[in-house]
Amino acid sequence: xxxxxxxxxxxxxxxxxxxxxxxxxxxxxxxxxxxxxxxxxxxxxxxxxxxxxxxxxxxxxxxxxxxxxxxxxxxxxxxxxxxxxxxxxxxxxxxxxxxx
Amino acid sequence: xxxxxxxxxxxxxxxxxxxxxxxxxxxxxxxxxxxxxxxxxxxxxxxxxxxxxxxxxxxxxxxxxxxxxxxxxxxxxxxxxxxxxxxxxxxxxxxxxxxx
DNA sequence: AATGTATATCGACTTTTCCCGATATACCAA
DNA sequence: TTGGTATATCGGGAAAAGTCGATATACATT
Numbered sequence: 671x672x673x674x675x676x677x678x679x680x681x682x683x684x685x686x687x688x689x690x691x692x693x694x695x696x697x698x699x700x701x702x703x704x705x706x707x708x709x710x711x712x713x714x715x716x717x718x719x720x721x722x723x724x725x726x727x728x729x730x731x732x733x734x735x736x737x738x739x740x741x742x743x744x745x746x747x748x749x750x751x752x753x754x755x756x757x758x759x760x761x762x763x764x765x766x767x768x769x770x
Numbered sequence: 771x772x773x774x775x776x777x778x779x780x781x782x783x784x785x786x787x788x789x790x791x792x793x794x795x796x797x798x799x800x801x802x803x804x805x806x807x808x809x810x811x812x813x814x815x816x817x818x819x820x821x822x823x824x825x826x827x828x829x830x831x832x833x834x835x836x837x838x839x840x841x842x843x844x845x846x847x848x849x850x851x852x853x854x855x856x857x858x859x860x861x862x863x864x865x866x867x868x869x870x
Numbered sequence: 871a872a873t874g875t876a877t878a879t880c881g882a883c884t885t886t887t888c889c890c891g892a893t894a895t896a897c898c899a900a
Numbered sequence: 901t902t903g904g905t906a907t908a909t910c911g912g913g914a915a916a917a918g919t920c921g922a923t924a925t926a927c928a929t930t
Contacts, residue, residue, distance in 0.1 A: 678781040682887085748896070748905065749897095750906080754870075782917090782918080815875095823920090825877075826877090845877090848877075
C-alpha cells in the first residue's frame, strides 16, 4: 500500500470521523442485533445514518479506507460490517515515527 | 490547525519526500555555507533542485507543509531555510494514537 | 541607483476529489 | 419467482489540488 494513498484516505473530515467512531463503536452506534462490534464492526447503514451523507458516498469512503488498510470489512448476509484495522493503523504510526 | 489539513499536506509524494529528506539533511543535501542544518534547515533552492519540480511549486509545497506545522521556516538574508517541525510531527503522532 | 539572486505570489490549465442520484448486484423472505 | 432491503458501482457536475511560467518582492552587491 502506497503511503500517499493512506494519507489521502485520511484527508477528509468524514472519513476521519468514521475512523474515530469505529475506535469506540459501542459509544458511537446503537446496539446491533446479530452482530458484535468487536467481531465484525458496524454496518454501512449505521455509519451512513450517522455521517449524514448519501449511501453511495459512504460506501465509497469505506472502500477507500479499506484500500488504505485502515478498516476491514466482513460480509454477513446482506450486511457489510466495517471495523478498525488495528494492524494498518499501527503501521501508519510506524511510518510517521520512522520516516517523518 | 485542522487535522484534515495535516493529512492533505501529507497526501503528496513530493511533500512526503521533502519531509523525509529533512529528517536527515546532512545525508540528503550538500554542505551549505553560512547556515547550519540543525539550526535553520535547508534552503528552498536545494530542496527544489533535489525534487526536480518548478521553483513556484516547491515554494508552495513548503508553505503547505508549514501551515500544517510540519516544517518551520527561517529567513536569513535572501534565503529561506526550512526544517522539520519536531513538535508538529509529534502532535500528529499523538492524533493517530488517540483518535484513529 | 542599478543589477543580480532567492523566494513568494498570481493566473491559468489539467487532473483529482467530493458528493450526488441512478442503477446494478447480492441476499433474504414470502 | 417476486419483491424487499443492504451495499456496491457507475456517470457526472462542481470544487479543490497539482503544476507550470510569468511576475512581484526582498535582499545583497556594485
